[in-house]
Amino acid sequence: MADSVIPVVDFEIMGLNAEKNPPKDEESLRKLAEDIYTAFSTIGFVYLKNHGISDTEISDVRKAGDEFFTLPADVKRKYTRASDGSNFGWVSLERESLNPSRPGDLKEAFNVCELHDETRKWPDQEAPEFKLGVTTFFKRCTNLANRILDVIGIGLDLKDPRWLSQVHGGIGNLDNATALRLLYYPPLPEKSDVKPGQVRCGEHSDYGSITLLFQDDVGGLEVLPVSGRYTPAKPIPGTVLVNIGDLMQRWTADKLVSTKHRVLIPKEELKQRIVRRSLAFFVHPDDKVMIECLDGSNKYPPITSMGYLQQRFAATY
Numbered sequence: 001m002a003d004s005v006i007p008v009v010d011f012e013i014m015g016l017n018a019e020k021n022p023p024k025d026e027e028s029l030r031k032l033a034e035d036i037y038t039a040f041s042t043i044g045f046v047y048l049k050n051h052g053i054s055d056t057e058i059s060d061v062r063k064a065g066d067e068f069f070t071l072p073a074d075v076k077r078k079y080t081r082a083s084d085g086s087n088f089g090w091v092s093l094e095r096e097s098l099n100p101s102r103p104g105d106l107k108e109a110f111n112v113c114e115l116h117d118e119t120r121k122w123p124d125q126e127a128p129e130f131k132l133g134v135t136t137f138f139k140r141c142t143n144l145a146n147r148i149l150d151v152i153g154i155g156l157d158l159k160d161p162r163w164l165s166q167v168h169g170g171i172g173n174l175d176n177a178t179a180l181r182l183l184y185y186p187p188l189p190e191k192s193d194v195k196p197g198q199v200r201c202g203e204h205s206d207y208g209s210i211t212l213l214f215q216d217d218v219g220g221l222e223v224l225p226v227s228g229r230y231t232p233a234k235p236i237p238g239t240v241l242v243n244i245g246d247l248m249q250r251w252t253a254d255k256l257v258s259t260k261h262r263v264l265i266p267k268e269e270l271k272q273r274i275v276r277r278s279l280a281f282f283v284h285p286d287d288k289v290m291i292e293c294l295d296g297s298n299k300y301p302p303i304t305s306m307g308y309l310q311q312r313f314a315a316t317y
Contacts, residue, residue, distance in 0.1 A: 005225050006233055006241070008047040009035045014147045016052025016140070029154065036148075037155030037256075040244050043225045044259035047239040048148070053140050055238070058214050062277050064133030065182040069108055071126055079110075079121055087111050087179050087313070088120050093186065099202025099262070103195040106185065106265070112138060113179040115172040138180045141212055141281040142171045145178075148210060148242060149283075156252065156294065168209065170286040177284040177309050178208070185220075185276035188265060200276070201263035206245035207312045208284040213241040218276040224260040233261070247284070247308055250300045253293040284309060 012018065013028055039046035068076070073092070081089035088111055094104030112134050114120065122131040146165040153161030160166075170176035185200050200220060215221065215235040222230040223243075233241060249258040266272055285291070287306035293299050 005043055005227075005231055006045045006047055006223065007035070007039050008049060008236065008239065009039065010050055011048040011052075011148075012050035014151055015050050016144055016147070017050075018052070029151075033151050033154035036151055040152070040155075040256040042257070043223065044244045044249075044257040045223055045233065045261075046242050047236050048242055049236075049239045051144055051240050053144060053214075053240065057137060057140060058279065061133045061137040061182070061279060062216070064127070064130045065110065065184060065277065065279075067127040068110060068123055068130050069182075069184040069186075071123070075123075075126055076108075079123055081111055087113050087177060088117075097202060098204035099199075101197075102202045103198040105202055106188065106194070106198060106200045107263075108184045108186065110134075110182045110184075111179050112182075113172075113177060114174050115139075117174060134180065134182065137279070138172065138281075141180060142178070144240070145171070145210065145212060145281065145283045148212075152210075152256075156255070158294070164209075167285050167289045168283060171283070175287045177287060177306065179282050179284075181280045181282065183278045183280060185218075185263070185278075187274060188272040194265070199262060199264050203260050203262040205258045205260050206243065206282060207247060207309055208245040208282050209248045209251075210283045211243050211245055212281040212283070213243070214279040215241065216277045218266075218271055218274060220263045220266055220271075220276060221278075222262055222264065226257075230262070245282070246312075247291060247305065250308075251291050251294055253295050253297050253299045255295070 013032060036046055076090050079090045081091050091109040093108050096105050098105060115135055115138060124131060149165040149168060150162050153164045171178040217235050219235055221233045223233050224230050244256045244258045246258045248256055285305040289305045290302050291305055291308060292302045
């Protein structure tokens with residue numbers, strides 16, 4: 001384990017550098033599925049190493065993000081996320097309150113979904129490397145997410161373990177809400193400008209199936225295990241941090257748990273003066289998929305994937 005309650009699991013046999021088809025070593029694959037199931041059914045988070053997305057790929061998309069986030073605010077404003085329910089575009093500082101009881105979060109974001117929608121406005125002139133870097137990374141995350149979903153399907157003893165990835169088959173298209181968020185936490189303003197109770201990212205749980213999080217080395221993320229006490233989820237080089245979202249908890253009738261997490265203002269003044277960056281890939285089933293408890297119970301009433309997401313967005317923006 002890392003210096004945390006979150007386990008580290010070696011994903012090499014299903015990582016993006018492995019063969020396309022699942023390994024013939026069924027025993028190793030079953031052990032991997034059991035380890036990931038245990039993590040997701042207890043704390044809801046796991047670090048995966050040897051996942052197949054290189055440090056260079058991650059660094060490149062962060063640089064593409066910096067190209068946009070360092071633009072003047074009046075330029076970025078042209079690419080503001082629309083209020084029509086779509087989830088594409090820039091989210092300004094303090095626009096979101098993921099914990100509605102706190103002031104707006106001290107972060108910016110650029111949300112990307114629906115890669116094939118030609119109506120989306122990209123900052124091609126101001127940040128020429130942005131679109132290519134972000135869309136390439138989106139596709140890599142899609143491939144990795146599908147492999148993780150396949151392993152979850154094995155852990156859940158589904159009749160067809162690949163069914164989960166199949167009902168996420170529209171990722172990147174108009175009928176799927178999966179989104180890549182480039183998150184940018186600028187250097188903090190003077191203490192007098194920070195509102196009481198304000199943090200970088202308020203306490204929340206994620207909405208969808210799973211989330212892939214690529215942290216930088218600044219840290220600050222904390223998770224709330226069943227013990228009821230927030231604990232750091234420190235960056236571990238070479239890993240992706242994966243967690244269960246609320247929809248997956250509902251889908252599995254609470255067998256897998258969606259855990260609250262947050263990003264506080266660092267206590268060290270040096271870390272307050274530097275940028276924090278993270279890349280979060282929020283995975284959702286296709287919009288029309290009916291979310292019914294996979295164990296056949298009626299613990300939660302059926303709802304479509306999009307219906308559930310719309311409920312959650314309404315409370316956040």
